[in-house]
Amino acid sequence: MTRVEKPTAETLSLAAELIRKGEVVAFPTETVYGLGASACDPDAIRKIFAAKGRPQDNPLIVHISSIEDIRKVIKGDMPLHAQKLAEAFWPGPLTMILPKGDSISDVCTAGLDSVGVRLPENECARAFIRACGVPIAAPSANLSGKPSPTTAQHVFNDMNGRIPLILDGGPAGVGLESTVLDARFKPVRILRPGGVTPEMIASVLGEVEVDGSVLKPLKQNEVARSPGMKYKHYAPQGSLIIVKGSEESVAQKICELYDAQEGSKCILALEEHLPLYGTRFCANLGKGPGEAAHSLFGLLREMDEQKVDAIFSEAVETEGIGLAVMNRLGRAAAFHIIEV
Ligand code: TXA
């Protein structure tokens, strides 16, 4: 049985004690919950891969609690452009890929000579990492193939019996995983969009590239710049179709598809569009892309629990955090997008 505890002085020192013993502890961050172990302890990191059922060649992000600790994680100094981004967006939902330092285990980086490093904003996350006294390797705390967990309950549903402790810091703020940015070269390149948007990065550095795989599947034989992108991501148990276009034509098409569908079915729509669907069964994505980011993973988990056979979702604008929402939604739908 896995313990679930609110962060207090006692539970944080218990968590740190477990980490020092080579155990795995789940903790909240502002993006999603993470499954943490010492980034310097290969046996502990192997337990993370085992608990998640994660492929061995998919590297983990290393989390630090203060900018000074970057020296323990990367090789050499941060390039100037990365320093500027750290100043602007750390602590926060930005992971930077930089040359890997020697003290980080090769198991953590899946043998790569680069490491993804992130300084989270969540107070509990930083208190936990600080108490551990080592950089913390942590992927999202879901079973591989499930949506990332945004509450301690989601983590418990996936990890009960697999890990000793979950720190419960309440629901995650952003709701989608961090932006993963290759910061080794200029222009920097977004491999996975997240809370720190391309617009925000461009406002600091002037330019940023967005990897081609963000809004479409990898082609056959195409090499993934980020190993995580080559895996089939979360896919709902039912079918998922995204419809994109003007408000009215999207609603019309979705109603058509919904009405023709047998079995249990659900529409994912922004709050302002709900009236367009009448009495059809809808799940509310919220007031715009920011709220959609926050609600998406939880809603997808609920649809699986309710065994929904078919989901029809509105597309959201790909500006700002909308790009991250469309990346996750697109991958969940295997990029099955109908344009109207
Ligand atoms: O918000 C987040 O990033 C959460 C919280 C816990 O920090 N973590 C998270 O980790 O989403 P994970 O393991 O679910 O996703 C990490 C992604 C994977 O796609 C992985 O392939 C990529 O980052 N990644 C990690 N290190 C990398 C590296 N050195 N080079 C390229 N991609 C890397």
Ligand code: MG
């Ligand atoms: Mg993940």
